[in-house]
Amino acid sequence: MTATWFTAADCRLEDFRAVCEQxxxxxxxxxxxxxxxxxxxxxxxxPNTREIQGELIRALRDGPGIVVFTGAFAPxxxxxxxxxxxxxxxxxKAAGVRGGDHFAKPGANDRVWGALDKFALRDPAAFAAYYDNNTLALICQAWLGVGYQVTSQVNVVNPGGQAQVAHRDYHLGFMSQEQALRYPAHIHTLSPALTLQGAVAHVDMPVETGPTLYLPHSQKYPPGYIAFHQPEFTAYFEDHHVQLPLAKGDAAFFNPALFHGAGTNRSSDVRRMANLLQISxxxxxxxxxxxxxxxxxxxYPVLLSHTGSVDNVIAASAEGYAFPTNLDRDQPIDGLAPPTQASLMRQAVAERRPADRFEAELAAADTRRDFRNP
Known part of the structure; x- marks a missing residue:
């Protein structure tokens, strides 16, 4: 019988091993x-053909969940x-900006949030040359069809930068286990079909520089968005992951449900730069x-005296999801995602904040999220 909800008890390491050891x-x-x-x-x-797209779909969905294209981008x-x-x-750095991160300590590495639009505005010709890329179009169309939305975050892992803990990616991968448990099983199945993860190597990445660690086939484990939070699954990942060296211009694309994490940069002088692509x-x-x-x-003033379910009204009105946002200003400093409008409203009602204070907090939150604000 197909599960309708996953629980932590559904996460059995022996089942996970059977999937990953294919x-x-x-x-x-x-x-x-x-x-x-x-x-x-x-x-x-x-070439971008239906036959090759179908093969890539099978690779990401039913196969190892990850593909690497050699020489995808010209040096x-x-x-x-x-x-x-x-x-x-x-x-x-000159402005004193200390960037937050999803899975690393703020300031440990160098990040460019919202790199897609910053790149286009800074050097449109270089942007056009970079994103006029047939391999990128091929894999995006294969996994997401047409009308996809590209976003980009540049990540530089400096010498000594530590490995990330194994995780899955956006959407459910950016949630705590408690949050993920609130979503029914079919949403866990849907989440990987909504995005595609990619990384373009901007320098040669031998293994000592810490290229991303992957656990092939792990995207096929149904309760994986719950399992990656559990220590026995983390330990298994640490013992069984693979790590491939990449040359400048190589690109890896993977199912967002694949267990993965950046590796430790053990080199003394290589600043490992990758353009992390998240296509939605x-x-x-x-x-x-x-x-x-x-x-x-x-x-808000009505909810201060509302006798029914405040949560129901907030769910029907406030923005309940943290993304998309301007991650330069609205950073995930205290967790995997910034606070939502709904959480702000819920807290304000609970604390009986004056309406004018709440409206000022709303305006400040909107300013942080607005991409037009530097």
Whole structure:
């Protein structure tokens, strides 16, 4: 019988092992050139055909969950982008900006949040050369169809930068176990189909520089968004992960449900730069545009004396999700995601804050989230 809800008790390590210890067979993927550490390796010049898209879908969904394209981005194109990203990082440091991170201590590494639009505005010609990339279009169309939305975060792991704890990615991967448990099982199945994760190597990444650690096939474990929080699964990941060196211009793409985490940079002089691509389905939007700030400002005085369920009213009116946001200003300093409008409203009602104070807090939150604010 198919589960309707997952619990921590559903996470059994022996079941996880049975999934993850499958072998990736090259014969099932005729356009791949190799299998390394159970990861499929593809050339970076494949044509964009329905046949190849289908093969990549199977690789990400039913196979190892990760593919690497060698030479996907031309080195000179990468170097132009690297120059832009390096300048942005230098400017952040000069301004005293100490960036937060989802899975690392703030300031440990160098981040450029919202790198996509910053890149386009800083050097439109370099942006066009970089994103005019057939491999990127191929894998995005395969996993998400048309109308996808690209976002980018540049991550530089400096010498001595520590490995991340194994995790899954956005959406449910950016939640605590308690939060993830509130979503029914079919949403756990849906979440990986909403985004595609990618990383473009901007420098050569031998293993000592700490390229990303992966656990092939782990995306197929149904309660994995609960399991990755549990120590026995973390220990298994640490003992069984694979780590592939990448050359500048190589690109890895993976199912967001794959267990993974950045590795420790044990080099003495390599600043490991990757452009982390998160591509989202165009379907992740409501049908109507709604002015939720105006709604909750009008509702707040009513909720201070409301005798029914305040939570029900907040759920129907306030923005209950932290993303998208301007991560330069609205950073995940105290957790995996910034506070939501709904959580702000809930706390304000509980503390009986004056309406004018709540409206000022709403305005400040909107300012932090607005991409037009530097």
């Amino acid at each position: 072998k990736t067979e090259l014969t099932g993927y005729p356009h791949a050139t190799d299998v390394a550490g159970n990861v499929l390796i593809y050339p970076g010049d494949l 000179d194109v990468v170097d132009r982008a690297t120059a832009v990203f390096t300048a942005l990082i230098d400017e952040q 389905s165009g379907f992740g939007r409501a049908m109507e545009a709604v002015d939720r700030t105006a709604m909750v400002a009008a509702l």
